[in-house]
Amino acid sequence: MGPLHIRIQNEIRDILLALGFNSECEYRGNGWRADVYAENGDRKFAFEVQLSPQTYKRTEERQAIYIREGIIACWLFENDPSKRRQEKEDLPVFKIVECDNSLYVSLKGRKMLPLGVFIHDFVCGGIKFCSTLKPIPSVEVNFIEMPCNRCGSINHIYFLSPFKSACNAEISEMEAERMWSDSKFSFDKRIVEKVEQYVNGPGKEYFNLATIKRRYSNTVGDSYLSFGCADCDAIFGDFFVHEAIMESYYGDGVIETFTFNTNAVEEFKQEIPHWCHPGDNNFCE
Ligand SMILES: [Zn+2]
Ligand SMILES: [Zn+2]
Known part of the structure; x- marks a missing residue:
C-alpha cells in the first residue's frame, strides 16, 4: 500500500472521528476488511479507497458482503470502473482526486467536493440517491x-x-x-x-x-x-x-x-x- 493510500485512509478516519464516529483503518470483520470502518450506534459505514484497478464485477462482489453485514460501503476510486454505467443506489462509487496536495471527491463531474465535505455529507444525509434529474426553476x-x-x-x-x-x-x-x-x-x-x-x-x-x-x-x-x-x-x-x-x-x-x-x-x-x-x-x- 502506497503512502497516498495510507494518507487518504488516515484523513477519512480523522474526519469520521471528528464527527463522533468510532473509526478505524484496516478494520477486519467476518469475511471482509475495510480500508476505513466507522460506526455510530446502529449506523455502520465502510470506505474503500481504490488507487489500484479493481473491476466493476469484483467491486459488486465485495459490496454484496457489506450489504449482507448491514454496512453502507462507499467506494472511492482513482479510476472509476463504473464510468459509463448508470449510477446505482446499492453501489456508491465516486472518484478521488488529488490536486495541489489536497484531496477531493468528484461526483461524476457534476461537482468536486473537498474530501472532508464529502465524508461529512455522505454520512450526515447531504448526499442522497435520486432517480430523476430535476432542473432548478x-x-x-x-x-x-x-x-x-x-x-x-x-x-x-x-x-x-x-x-x-x-x-x-x-x-x-x-x-x-x-x-x-x-x-x-x-x-x-x-x-x-x-x-x-x-x-x-x-x-x-x-x-x-x-x-x-x-x-x-x-x-x-x-x-x-x-x-x-x-x-x-x-x-x-x-x-x-x-x-x-x-x-x-x-x-x-x-x-x-x-x-x-x-x-x-x-x-x-x-x-x-x-x-x-x-x-x-x-x-x-
Ligand atoms: Zn440531483
Ligand atoms: Zn431586415
Missing part, C-alpha cells in the same frame, strides 16, 4: 446580435443556457431537435413574456429584438415559428440562428445575459438515477 437568457441579410439592420436574438439541476448537472432542452418546428421552448410564452419585459425595461433602448412569429421559409418549404427582422420582417432561418448560437459559444458573441425564475423548466426533468448533492438547494427527486 431558473432560466438564463443570452442575447446575441443578428444582422439582417435583406435590409442590413442589426437585430438581437436570444437563446437559453442549458438548465442546471440542484446538484449541478447540465440538462439540455434539445433545442436542436426542435429546429424548423413551432415547439421551441425559447418561444414558450412564459419565456417570451420575460424577455420582452427585459428589453423594454429602463436603459435597454439599444435592443432591437427580432420579432417572433410564423413565417414561410423557402428553404424548408413550410411555415414555422421563427425569429425575423424587426425592421423588414425577413425570416432568420433556424439554421442560421443555430449557427450564430454555436459561434457565440466560442467567441464573445453574447452581449448580455439575464436570469429569471420560472417553474416552466420542470417539464425537462429526466429519469437519470444519480447520487445527488444539492448543497443549499433541495434534492432532485
Whole structure:
C-alpha cells in the first residue's frame, strides 16, 4: 500500500472521528476488511479507497458482503470502473482526486467536493440517491446580435443556457431537435413574456429584438415559428440562428445575459438515477 493510500485512509478516519464516529483503518470483520470502518450506534459505514484497478464485477462482489453485514460501503476510486454505467443506489462509487496536495471527491463531474465535505455529507444525509434529474426553476437568457441579410439592420436574438439541476448537472432542452418546428421552448410564452419585459425595461433602448412569429421559409418549404427582422420582417432561418448560437459559444458573441425564475423548466426533468448533492438547494427527486 502506497503512502497516498495510507494518507487518504488516515484523513477519512480523522474526519469520521471528528464527527463522533468510532473509526478505524484496516478494520477486519467476518469475511471482509475495510480500508476505513466507522460506526455510530446502529449506523455502520465502510470506505474503500481504490488507487489500484479493481473491476466493476469484483467491486459488486465485495459490496454484496457489506450489504449482507448491514454496512453502507462507499467506494472511492482513482479510476472509476463504473464510468459509463448508470449510477446505482446499492453501489456508491465516486472518484478521488488529488490536486495541489489536497484531496477531493468528484461526483461524476457534476461537482468536486473537498474530501472532508464529502465524508461529512455522505454520512450526515447531504448526499442522497435520486432517480430523476430535476432542473432548478431558473432560466438564463443570452442575447446575441443578428444582422439582417435583406435590409442590413442589426437585430438581437436570444437563446437559453442549458438548465442546471440542484446538484449541478447540465440538462439540455434539445433545442436542436426542435429546429424548423413551432415547439421551441425559447418561444414558450412564459419565456417570451420575460424577455420582452427585459428589453423594454429602463436603459435597454439599444435592443432591437427580432420579432417572433410564423413565417414561410423557402428553404424548408413550410411555415414555422421563427425569429425575423424587426425592421423588414425577413425570416432568420433556424439554421442560421443555430449557427450564430454555436459561434457565440466560442467567441464573445453574447452581449448580455439575464436570469429569471420560472417553474416552466420542470417539464425537462429526466429519469437519470444519480447520487445527488444539492448543497443549499433541495434534492432532485
Ligand atoms: Zn431586415
Ligand atoms: Zn440531483
